[in-house]
Amino acid sequence: MVNILDRISWVLGKIATYMATIILVSVFFVISAGIICRFTSLRISWTEELARWGLISLTYVGASAALRNKQHVGVNFVVNALPAKIAKIVTGLAYIAVMVTVSYFFFNSLEAALKATRIRGDIIPLSLKYVKLLLPMSFFMMFFHLAWGLSTLFGAKSVDGKTIGL
Template sequence: MWRSTLDRINKGTENIAAVFLFTMVLLVFLKVVTRVLIQSSFPWTEELSRYLMIWITFLGASIAFNYAAHIGVDFVVDKLPRMLKAVVQVIAAAACMVFFLLLIFKGFELMGRSMIQSSPALNLPMGYVYAIIPISGILMSFNLVDSTIKKIRLDE
């Protein structure tokens, strides 16, 4: 049940990131075309594409956990005995989890404080832009737990 739920969440995250990437490419293309054709462009396209890039980056970081695509120094850990290797992996996961919990709690705090601030061109509450910080913290936490369990089970 855990695995299938997490797979659905990760697939949904990938789909959202893909839609955002496609939209961002279209917006940048629109901006370039309007600059060439009418020597002017819509100010909101640059702002929205920047916000989409931020969301894509944070969503991509959470997706990378699913594929074990984050940089790690496994050379030293792989040389350790099985039990010590598991201990090191749990300690590393705990350190990451502390960071993710900071992302979640401080992200919600930042999001709440910035809801009164609006973006210049879109007049969008900045809290919506900052919402990706706690969202990605939650997604990365789920994937961290899953990948740590998989690593420890592989070593048994």
């Protein structure tokens, strides 16, 4: 079971990393195009909206990639100071609490995305459903990263390297 979750989490982590890279590079070029157009007196209004959508997407997709790669900041000195058994219990409860939170946000963001079908962008007449679907997708990936992290905690003797953050 741990190997299956590890493989799924690894693949989703790679997908999130590549998506975040593509979104970041795209936002860079969109913003650069907007800046260049302003200096040449061309008024391209869609760059601001597209950049906003990209940055919002980058936040959530990047958070998923950071979760898989253990790059989130964590305050682990309290957990590391506890006895090994209690530290594992506290870390397990933290994983479960974050999994419940991620599940809550997944379902609410999915509902919001599906309800946004008829809502269009202010400048780009594209349904916001497509932009908003990146949020539940990111929470879905985060859930698998957390499930993998929790499964690795069961066989571990200590919580070193097994907590959610660094």
